[in-house]
Amino acid sequence: MERGEVTIIAGDARELRGVGDASVELVVTSPPYPMIARWDALFRELGAVDFDGMHRVLGDAWRACHRVLVPGGLLAINIGDALRSLDGEFRLWPNHARVVLECEGSGFRSLPYLLWKKPTNRPNAFLGSGFLPPNAYVTVDCEFVLLFRKGPLRAFPRGDHRRSASRYTRAERDRWFSQVWGDVRGARQDEDGRRTAAFPPAIPERLVRMFSVLGDTVLDPFAGTGTTLWAASGLGRRALGVERDPVLVERLRERARSWAAPEPRRSAGQVRGARSPPARRGGGS
Numbered sequence: 001m002e003r004g005e006v007t008i009i010a011g012d013a014r015e016l017r018g019v020g021d022a023s024v025e026l027v028v029t030s031p032p033y034p035m036i037a038r039w040d041a042l043f044r045e046l047g048a049v050d051f052d053g054m055h056r057v058l059g060d061a062w063r064a065c066h067r068v069l070v071p072g073g074l075l076a077i078n079i080g081d082a083l084r085s086l087d088g089e090f091r092l093w094p095n096h097a098r099v100v101l102e103c104e105g106s107g108f109r110s111l112p113y114l115l116w117k118k119p120t121n122r123p124n125a126f127l128g129s130g131f132l133p134p135n136a137y138v139t140v141d142c143e144f145v146l147l148f149r150k151g152p153l154r155a156f157p158r159g160d161h162r163r164s165a166s167r168y169t170r171a172e173r174d175r176w177f178s179q180v181w182g183d184v185r186g187a188r189q190d191e192d193g194r195r196t197a198a199f200p201p202a203i204p205e206r207l208v209r210m211f212s213v214l215g216d217t218v219l220d221p222f223a224g225t226g227t228t229l230w231a232a233s234g235l236g237r238r239a240l241g242v243e244r245d246p247v248l249v250e251r252l253r254e255r256a257r258s259w260a261a262p263e264p265r266r267s268a269g270q271v272r273g274a275r276s277p278p279a280r281r282g283g284g285s
């Protein structure tokens with residue numbers, strides 16, 4: 001399959017400057033997670049120091065996504081809840097609930113969501129002590145993939161060839177459209193010794209195939225290392241990424257050039273396949 005064009009914009013997800021109104025069919029993204037310590041400095045730069053403020057920042061990005069999506073366009077947001085003590089009190093910060101409220105408030109309609117059950121190296125770890133009720137906590141090992149639509153169902157002409165060429169198989173449908181995804185690995189990786197929050201390529205690959213057709217434009221407003229862009233362009237969609245960190249923007253541009261370059265000739269016995277996804281530096285939380 002021919003790779004789709006990749007465009008990287010150095011900019012702010014809250015504005016999506018340079019992205020036209022009603023020009024995108026699908027948004028697939030994983031924003032910085034509120035109340036996860038590693039993102040505190042970034043939210044502070046964006047003017048937010050508490051849970052409400054952080055979600056107001058993200059809310060501006062969801063409003064911008066609503067502007068750029070076509071009617072019937074879909075928004076897929078990978079987000080996890082946070083666990084953190086504040087003023088001596090340990091609690092859950094339900095990021096997924098606040099994202100739903102912000103998106104509904106921006107005009108999106110909620111659709112059934114997915115739960116990505118991340119594999120854990122410590123299956124028996126739990127928070128609390130001993131075996132005495134009632135003060136232990138349930139382990140948080142799922143992240144959400146929240147799904148929203150702008151306006152009515154997307155309409156296609158009868159027998160639309162781009163749509164029929166984007167068909168998935170029955171086995172793929174049965175696996176992908178079940179609510180809990182327990183078969184996607186999310187191993188942490190490092191890049192230049194810095195951890196990032198890339199999701200595994202299987203997440204955007206599935207979402208792109210489930211919710212867009214060949215030739216569509218797929219946007220990631222928090223592009224990071226470019227996992228969504230790599231997946232979308234490899235699946236014959238136009239990929240559009242917005243990223244605020246200038247170092248990541250440069251790396252993204254370099255990577256996008258390497259994806260576009262002709263593949264080197266293979267010696268006998270080498271397996272034909274897609275080029276490697278962007279290096280990953282860590283999980284979403």
Ligand SMILES: C[S@@+](CC[C@H](N)C(=O)[O-])C[C@H]1O[C@@H](n2cnc3c(N)ncnc32)[C@H](O)[C@@H]1O
Pocket residue numbers: 011012013014029030031032033042046196197198199221222223224225226227228242243244245248284
């Ligand atoms: C969780 S990471 C995204 C990881 C990405 N899914 C990947 O696979 O690499 C969030 C990214 O959003 C970027 N970011 C944070 N605030 C932003 C903003 N206002 N506009 C655009 N990008 C932003 C951060 O620099 C970071 O790269």
